[in-house]
Structure formats: C-alpha cells, structure tokens
Amino acid sequence: MSGFAWAFARDLRLAWRHPGETLMVVAFFVLVASLFPLGVGAEPQLLRRIGSGVIWVCALLAAFLSLSSLFASDYLDGTLEQMVLSPRPMIGWTSGKIAAHWAATGLPLTLLSPLLALQYGLDADTVAILALGLALGTPLLSLLGAACSALTLGARGGGVLLALLALPLFVPVLIFGAGAAEAQASGLSAAPHLSLLGAGLIVGAMALPPAACAAIRIALD
Amino acid sequence: MAWSYFSSPATFYRLARSLAPWFFALAALLAAAGLYTGFVVAPTDAQQGEVYRVIFIHVPAAWMSMFLYFVMACYAGMSLTFNTRLAAMMARAIAPTGAMFTFLALWTGAFWGRPTWGTYWAWDARMVSELVLLFLYIGFIALANAFEDSRRGDRAASLLALVGLVNLPIIYFSVQWWNTLHQGSSVKFTGSTMHVAMLQAMLLMTFACWMYAIGATLTRVRSVILERERRTRWVRAL
Amino acid sequence: MTHEFYLWMSYGVFALAIAAEIAGLALRKRQALKAVEEERELEAQD
Numbered sequence: 001m002s003g004f005a006w007a008f009a010r011d012l013r014l015a016w017r018h019p020g021e022t023l024m025v026v027a028f029f030v031l032v033a034s035l036f037p038l039g040v041g042a043e044p045q046l047l048r049r050i051g052s053g054v055i056w057v058c059a060l061l062a063a064f065l066s067l068s069s070l071f072a073s074d075y076l077d078g079t080l081e082q083m084v085l086s087p088r089p090m091i092g093w094t095s096g097k098i099a100a101h102w103a104a105t106g107l108p109l110t111l112l113s114p115l116l117a118l119q120y121g122l123d124a125d126t127v128a129i130l131a132l133g134l135a136l137g138t139p140l141l142s143l144l145g146a147a148c149s150a151l152t153l154g155a156r157g158g159g160v161l162l163a164l165l166a167l168p169l170f171v172p173v174l175i176f177g178a179g180a181a182e183a184q185a186s187g188l189s190a191a192p193h194l195s196l197l198g199a200g201l202i203v204g205a206m207a208l209p210p211a212a213c214a215a216i217r218i219a220l221d
Numbered sequence: 222m223a224w225s226y227f228s229s230p231a232t233f234y235r236l237a238r239s240l241a242p243w244f245f246a247l248a249a250l251l252a253a254a255g256l257y258t259g260f261v262v263a264p265t266d267a268q269q270g271e272v273y274r275v276i277f278i279h280v281p282a283a284w285m286s287m288f289l290y291f292v293m294a295c296y297a298g299m300s301l302t303f304n305t306r307l308a309a310m311m312a313r314a315i316a317p318t319g320a321m322f323t324f325l326a327l328w329t330g331a332f333w334g335r336p337t338w339g340t341y342w343a344w345d346a347r348m349v350s351e352l353v354l355l356f357l358y359i360g361f362i363a364l365a366n367a368f369e370d371s372r373r374g375d376r377a378a379s380l381l382a383l384v385g386l387v388n389l390p391i392i393y394f395s396v397q398w399w400n401t402l403h404q405g406s407s408v409k410f411t412g413s414t415m416h417v418a419m420l421q422a423m424l425l426m427t428f429a430c431w432m433y434a435i436g437a438t439l440t441r442v443r444s445v446i447l448e449r450e451r452r453t454r455w456v457r458a459l
Numbered sequence: 460m461t462h463e464f465y466l467w468m469s470y471g472v473f474a475l476a477i478a479a480e481i482a483g484l485a486l487r488k489r490q491a492l493k494a495v496e497e498e499r500e501l502e503a504q505d
C-alpha cells in the first residue's frame with residue numbers, strides 16, 4: 001500500500017503546484033454547461049428537463065480532456081520507466097496515480113455540479129442524486145480513462161484515438177448516472193441506477209488498474 | 222501431426238489458402254438454401270406482412286457481430302498469453318468482418334424498425350450497446366495500426382479487445398434487464414412460437430454468414446501474413 | 460414507403476457490403492503482394 005500512498009501524494013502535490021490542469025477541467029465544465037442554455041433557449045421547463053443529462057455529458061467531456069496527461073508527462077521524461085523498474089508492485093502506484101487524477105479532476109466536478117444544477121433549475125432531490133451519481137461515476141471514468149490512456153501512450157492519432165477508445169467505454173456510466181437523476185426527477189427510484197453504478201465502480205476498481213499496468217508494460221517494451 | 226505445426230505463419234498461410242474456398246462455397250450453398258426457405262417456403266406473417274423477412278439477415282448479422290467479437294477476443298487473449306504472432310494476426314483479420322456485420326445489424330435493424338415500430342432508431346439498451354460494439358471494433362482496428370512497431374499494436378489492441386468483452390453480456394441480456402423498445406430474445410410472431418420454416422431459414426442464414434466470415438478471415442489473414450512477414454526468407458521465395 | 464422498399468434497402472445494402480468486403484480483400488491481397496515485390500527488389504539491390 002505504500003506505493004499507493006506515495007504515488008497519490010506525489011501526483012496531488014504536482015497537481016497542487018501546477019493547478020492549470022485542474023482549473024482547465026473545471027473551467028471547461030462550467031463553460032460548456034453554460035453554453036447549452038444559450039444554445040437551446042433559456043426556457044425553465046426545457047432546462048429542467050435536459051439539465052441532469054447535460055451536466056453529465058459536460059462532466060464526461062471534462063474528465064476526458066484531462067486523460068492524456070495522466071501518464072504522458074511521466075512517460076515522456078522517463079519517470080514512468082523508473083517507476084516500473086522499482087521493486088514496488090506496479091499496481092500500487094498505478095492505482096495511486098489514478099486516485100490522484102480523480103481527486104484533481106472528478107472530485108472538483110462532483111463538488112461543482114450542485115452549482116450548475118442551480119443554473120438549470122433542478123430541484124434539491126435531483127441535485128443530490130446527480131451529485132451522488134457523479135461521485136460514483138467520475139472515479140469509474142478515471143479508471144476507464146486510465147486504461148485507455150495507457151494503451152495509447154506514444155501512439156499516432158493522439159487525442160482522437162483516445163476519444164475513440166474511451167468514449168464508448170464511458171457510455172454505460174453516462175447512461176446509469178444520468179438515468180439515476182432522470183429517475184429521481186420523474187418521481188421513480190434512482191436506487192437501481194445508483195447500485196449498478198456502484199457495482200461497476202467496485203468491479204472497475206479491481207479489474208482496471210491491472211489492465212492499466214498491462215498497458216503500461218506494453219508501452220514500455 | 223501436432224496442431225502446433227500450423228501456428229507458424231508460413232504453414233498457416235498454405236493451410237488458409239486450401240481451406241478458404243471451401244468455406245465460401247459452403248456459405249453460398251447455405252445462403253441459397255436459407256433464402257429459398259425464407260422467401261418461398263416461409264409464409265407471410267399475420268401481423269408484419271412481408272417485411273418480417275428482414276430477420277433472415279438481421280438476426281444472423283447481429284449474432285455474427287457478437288460471436289466474431291468473442292472469437293477475436295479469444296485470439297487476443299491467446300496472443301497476449303502465448304506471445305504468438307499468428308494469434309494476433311488472426312484477431313486483426315477478424316475485426317473488419319466483425320465491424321461489417323455490426324454495421325449491417327444496425328442498418329437492417331433500422332429498416333425493420335421503421336415499418337414495424339415507426340422509427341429508424343431508438344435509444345434503447347440493445348441498440349446502444351450494439352453501436353458501442355461497432356465503436357469497439359473500429360477502436361481495435363485504429364489502435365492496432367497506431368504504432369510504428371506492429372507488435373506493440375498487436376498487444377495494445379488485444380488488451381483493448383479483452384477489456385471491451387464486457388459489452389457482449391450487456392448486449393445479450395439487455396432485452397431482459399431493460400423493458401424498452403427492442404423485442405425479447407425469442408421472436409414471437411403469429412401465435413406463441415415462430416413458424417418452423419422461419420426458424421429454419423434464420424438458422425441456415427446464420428450458418429451461411431458464419432462460413433462466410435471464416436472464409437473472409439482466412440483470406441484476409443493471408444494478406445496480413447504477407448505484409449508482416451515480407452522480410453522473411455519464405456515469403457521472398459514465394 | 461412500401462414494405463418492398465425496406466426489404467430492398469436491407470438486402471441490397473447487405474449484398475453491397477459483402478461485395479465491398481470481397482473487393483477489399485482482393486485489393487489488400489494485391490497491395491500485400493506488391494509490398495513483397497518491393498522487398499524482393501530491395502534485397503536484390505544489396
């Protein structure tokens with residue numbers, strides 16, 4: 001576990017010293033979520049109807065934006081290779097990096113979502129379910145994104161290839177997360193959606209770090 | 222002779238050449254039988270009229286799209302576990318055919334949906350996950366070709382194929398888990414069961430598509446082998 | 460739109476896709492053989 005703590009602390013410290021990444025993700029989230037009312041018209045009923053879905057899509061895109069930097073900077077300056085060569089088990093520090101990535105991107109998005117939900121006029125219960133869904137979903141997005149990001153290290157076609165791989169895998173998270181908020185808004189129970197998200201997060205947390213490790217090893221061979 | 226004899230690209234190249242035409246011939250025969258059964262023997266449906274006959278290509282295409290992905294993922298797993306080149310080449314050879322069947326499943330589904338449900342497309346669980354499957358195939362092909370070193374492409378794409386395997390049960394069970402637009406897994410038309418000729422035609426067409434897919438994959442893998450092994454002695458001696 | 464239209468669009472595109480794939484296979488084979496030829500010429504130059 002020491003590998004996890006070390007990588008988590010290191011990446012958080014780096015993100016703290018260079019907050020550009022985090023600020024960019026947050027700014028993107030807020031900007032794009034603010035664009036929708038301007039585009040579709042600010043009629044309150046329409047906004048309330050599309051609000052949770054739009055916020056989810058914006059969170060997804062913002063989370064996606066930050067993926068390429070997850071392993072890339074360490075890969076380019078050779079740090080990644082050093083970490084692989086170290087005697088610490090790979091899965092520890094890989095999970096630590098992914099957790100730090102979520103703390104620097106997904107967590108701010110989750111915490112900001114109630115503010116944006118206000119913009120869309122969503123009621124309090126829906127906002128709570130929206131935030132809870134994001135709290136469960138954004139870590140899963142970081143996990144899925146980490147595996148895809150590791151697969152495309154140093155590949156031609158860069159960002160577009162990453163989008164092609166990551167976005168289809170993000171789709172179930174979006175469906176259940178936005179579905180939970182929609183269910184709450186129409187008076188049904190959000191519990192089935194949220195439990196599926198939770199289950200996905202548990203399975204992802206167990207299966208995806210090893211996949212990311214395998215992808216990193218493939219990249220460094 | 223041990224089967225491992227054929228795990229070398231050189232020997233498999235010759236084997237594929239002799240096998241492929243048989244599979245294509247079998248596919249043509251089965252398709253002829255299937256289309257005859259489907260259009261001449263099978264009766265008109267009481268509710269849907271003639272347009273129901275799309276199932277004779279829609280269902281085989283959908284089954285093939287899932288089955289081929291599964292086979293591709295098996296080869297991907299083999300290539301990662303045993304580090305053989307040929308398994309990775311087979312996975313690469315399957316992908317385009319799999320993508321084609323996925324596209325056809327979506328397309329024929331749209332043209333069946335329009336006259337029967339009134340819409341070309343609906344965002345229901347099975348259709349969305351089939352669309353995700355198409356993107357998985359395309360992603361596999363893109364990732365495999367995104368690197369200078371083709372072995373790196375092999376391994377990365379194989380890992381992707383295995384991660385995406387989770388999509389298959391979602392497609393298969395989605396009609397049970399979510400009660401939305403797409404009908405249940407057992408096709409119910411006139412009465413409680415499908416007319417036996419309809420079932421026969423569907424199965425014949427499924428086998429036809431399967432034999433075709435094998436033939437196409439064997440043909441394609443020969444080109445892949447030539448591309449990858451062009452610097453070896455046996456290829457230059459061809 | 461008659462039901463025949465939907466049947467034709469389905470079966471027609473299906474047939475087109477199979478034909479396109481077979482044509483693609485032939486094209487890929489030709490390109491592979493050309494690459495082998497180029498490799499052979501490169502070796503002959505050595």
